[in-house]
Amino acid sequence: MIEAKQILAEYSKKIPRIILGPEKVAYIIDMMQDIPADHKLTLHKFANYILALMIQKEASDVEIGGFGSADFVWFRIHGEKARVDFLPKLTSDEASILIVSLLTKNQCKHLLVSRNLDFSYTFHYEIINDFIRFRADAYYDLDALALNMRAISAELRGLETMEFHPNAIKMMSHNYIKFGMSLITGITGSGKSTTLDAIIDYHNKFDPSHVVIIASPVEYVHRSNKAIIRHREVGKDVLSFKDGVIQSLRQDPDIIVIGEMRDPDTIMAALEVTDTGHKVFSTLHTSSATESIDRIIAEVNPVEQERVRNRLADILVTIISQKLVPTVDGRRILVKEVLIVTPSVKAAIKNNNTSEIYAMIVQGGPQGMITMEQDLLRLMKQRKISKENALAYANNKTRMLQILKGM
Numbered sequence: 001m002i003e004a005k006q007i008l009a010e011y012s013k014k015i016p017r018i019i020l021g022p023e024k025v026a027y028i029i030d031m032m033q034d035i036p037a038d039h040k041l042t043l044h045k046f047a048n049y050i051l052a053l054m055i056q057k058e059a060s061d062v063e064i065g066g067f068g069s070a071d072f073v074w075f076r077i078h079g080e081k082a083r084v085d086f087l088p089k090l091t092s093d094e095a096s097i098l099i100v101s102l103l104t105k106n107q108c109k110h111l112l113v114s115r116n117l118d119f120s121y122t123f124h125y126e127i128i129n130d131f132i133r134f135r136a137d138a139y140y141d142l143d144a145l146a147l148n149m150r151a152i153s154a155e156l157r158g159l160e161t162m163e164f165h166p167n168a169i170k171m172m173s174h175n176y177i178k179f180g181m182s183l184i185t186g187i188t189g190s191g192k193s194t195t196l197d198a199i200i201d202y203h204n205k206f207d208p209s210h211v212v213i214i215a216s217p218v219e220y221v222h223r224s225n226k227a228i229i230r231h232r233e234v235g236k237d238v239l240s241f242k243d244g245v246i247q248s249l250r251q252d253p254d255i256i257v258i259g260e261m262r263d264p265d266t267i268m269a270a271l272e273v274t275d276t277g278h279k280v281f282s283t284l285h286t287s288s289a290t291e292s293i294d295r296i297i298a299e300v301n302p303v304e305q306e307r308v309r310n311r312l313a314d315i316l317v318t319i320i321s322q323k324l325v326p327t328v329d330g331r332r333i334l335v336k337e338v339l340i341v342t343p344s345v346k347a348a349i350k351n352n353n354t355s356e357i358y359a360m361i362v363q364g365g366p367q368g369m370i371t372m373e374q375d376l377l378r379l380m381k382q383r384k385i386s387k388e389n390a391l392a393y394a395n396n397k398t399r400m401l402q403i404l405k406g407m
Contacts, residue, residue, distance in 0.1 A: 001088065004046030007039050008094035015093055021143045022115075025096060028145075029108045032100045043101040048123045050087065051134065054151060055125065060189070061150050065095030066141025076189075079324070079332055092144035099138055099145045110235065115140050120217035120233065121149065135193075135219050152193075152219045159198040164320075165368030168338050171318050172199060172281075174207050174255055179277045180317035181270065185284040185292045190323050191334055192283045193219050199281060200257060203227055210252055214244035215259035227255075234259075245269040249276065258282035264299045271308065274315045288372065288395045289319040289339035290357050293349060313349035316341045321372065325393045327384050335379060335393065337372040340364065358396070373400045 011031065019027050050073060054062050059075035071090055072083040090098065100108065102121060111117040117138045125132045133152040138145060159169060170176045182199075184192045197220045200211060204227045211227050216234035223229075230251070231237075238244040241258060242265040248256050261267045261282045274280045286292040293312065300308050319339040324332040339345065339361055348356045361369045370378075376390040387404065394400035 001046060001049060004042050004098075005088045005094075007042055008090065008097050011035070011097050012091060012093040022112075022140070024093070024143065025100075025140070025145055026112055028093070028096050028100050029112065032097065033105070035101070040101055043098055044123075047098060047102060051123060051132070051149065051151075052125060052127070053084075053087070054149075055132065059151070061148055064147045064149075065090065065092065065099055066139075066144050066146025067092065068141050069095070069146065071095075078330055079326055095147075096145040099147045102136075102147075103138070111138055111145075118216050118235070120219070133219060133221065135217055156201045156220065157194055157198050159202040162195065162198065162334060162336075164336075164338065165365075165370070167368035168318060168320075168340060169202075171340055171368070174203055174209055174279045177279070177317060178254075179274065179279055179315070181274045181280045181282070181312075181315050182318045183282055183284055183292055183316075183320070185286045185289075185319060185321045186323060187285060187287060192322065195320065195322065195334075196257065196281060196283060197222070200229065200255075203255060204229060207254075209254035211255045211257065212244075212248045212251055212253040213257040213259070214238065214241055214248070215257070216241065241266040242269045245273050249273060253278060255279045255281070260284070261296070264301070267296055267299050268304075268308075271311050271315065275311065286321065287323070288321050289337055289361065290354050292319050292321065293354050293357070309352065310350055313341075313346045316346075316349070321395075323372070323393055325376070325379070325385050325389055328386055333379060333384055335372060335375050335385075336370070337361065337375065337395070338368060338370050340367055340369050342367065371396070371399075373403060376400065377403055 015027060050062060054075055057075060057077055059077045061076040063069055063074040073087045074081055075084055107117055107119055119136050121134045121136050122131050134149045135152060136149045138147050172182050184195050186192050200222055203209060204222055204225045207227055209227045211229045214232050218231045218233040221231060232244050234241055245258060246269055256273055256278055258270055261270055261284055270280055270282055284292050284295060286295050296312060297305050297309050321337040323335050325335045327333050345357055345360055348354060361371050372395045376394055379385045380387060380390045391400050
């Protein structure tokens, strides 16, 4: 750790003080092309030490570099961000050097052009004698490089542990319904990837199918069991989500997993590939089932919205909107809203009456549906979460207050 800090300080001093702004990052990238292999290895070991410490502290994320870090390394532990006081402080230049040392030449080129880079990182964790993967995002913060890295669990969580109604699992199963779209939605850090990986693993245990995963970056790597599973990382194995979706049609897939529907082109490609009779799973950054439907329709050109609304109604099977809520013992627990597209829901989407869908979810318990408020109430009754957090994390706070007053 001391040696790495000395190397970072040494290279930081080589940066001419007249070089400012984004040009400084470009200078650091050029400078790091000639770094001796032993220096680079020491910096990698230092980064791996931070990541190993992150795992030991049960942190989900680490933040390094940029003006906002105030020269500290930060961990998110059970939902709370905090400085790691016992790690060396890194100046903006030192942090930028450390971040660049983790990147390939092509990744550095992409970062300079796009000012952002999503990538994956893997290192061997000696304590468990296995490799740990991280999802990483490098970006600019006031002209300096910053880095977020999120740990990807080495162990999959079983779908059966997430307390879904059996009918909800059945509706997501490729064996039961061979086509259709299922969405996993929620804000960043709400566990969407964990749920998506649990669904993939569920199929891998018994479904003799071909699964194509298109992700940016690839997080958990599934080993083919009953299913053959392909991993295509955007930027490495395929140029874009849209390209990956279109190309998958020529790869004989049964299930297509789209890491995120982040733009109109990807949304339209996902709708089209589902229309051809495939099972599609994807994610959105929305907090409720109704918001997810409205968001998809709003993303496309107004001229196309009526057609997209009808197509979405025909292909949509389920929407799971989820959050991770603090528990009374200081950890976090999955809370979810589940929509199953019944004929009534389908009609509401086609008639642009999505405001009626919430009431359908409230009354759809026997079919496997549940609102966020109903699930929060369930966990509150089990004394797993507090009344205050049940209200704070509710989507419909008016409805939640009515429920709490009636208790």
